[in-house]
Amino acid sequence: MAIPKLELVSHHLCPYVQRAVITLLEKDIPHERTYIDLSNKPDWFRQISPLGKVPLLKVNEEILFESAVICEYLDEITPGSLHPADPLQKAKHRSWIEFGSNILNSIAGFYNAPTKESFEQKCEELASKFFWIEQSFKGGYFAGEAFSLVDGVYGTIFRYFDVFDTIGEFSIFANTPKVEDWRQLLQSRSSIQYAVTEDYAQRLLIFLKQRNSYLSIALLDDL
């Protein structure tokens, strides 16, 4: 299938955008990326984005939104697949991708928590979510040897912790050694490395400092 003209409307910190970029890079798909400021959304973006969210994929003149839809479309128009062929296994991968989105909500709770107590509660919540994965994780990539879409999702989740690790020790992965190994493996994957711009960590630190939360006030003040 000929690849149409693709433009990914993006934001520098958005983990959902990174899911689409990882798919584009894994499948070596030519595309353009346009970054927008989500705190000051351009009019042209408002006019084409039903939910006002990134990522948005322009396919010639058509618009796709929702990262899962975008990733699966990109996967389907290129040879090979980043999803298992077996329907049950594919459904399971989709379930764990949803779980990854839920972990992103806990990460937002972690950096927005107003008090020490609520912050510690979010640390426990995150640790217990990763423990769910630890219990069934076999090692290597999520499905063993082959990299799949679900790996891309968790690569973007673990990236937050690479920056959090420069702030303090939160013991999120203390009881999940297999997840920690998975994290290290994903860190070395080039599609995951190049899914963000080089200044990602600085941008995230600036964003975190602006939260006016326990993390930003108590821990980031002297950084």
Ligand SMILES: N[C@@H](CCC(=O)N[C@@H](CS)C(=O)NCC(=O)O)C(=O)O
């Ligand atoms: N379910 C959506 C979530 C996308 C999303 O939440 N994007 C955020 C940035 S990471 C956004 O555009 N927020 C802008 C807003 O809500 O105003 C997906 O998977 O694409």
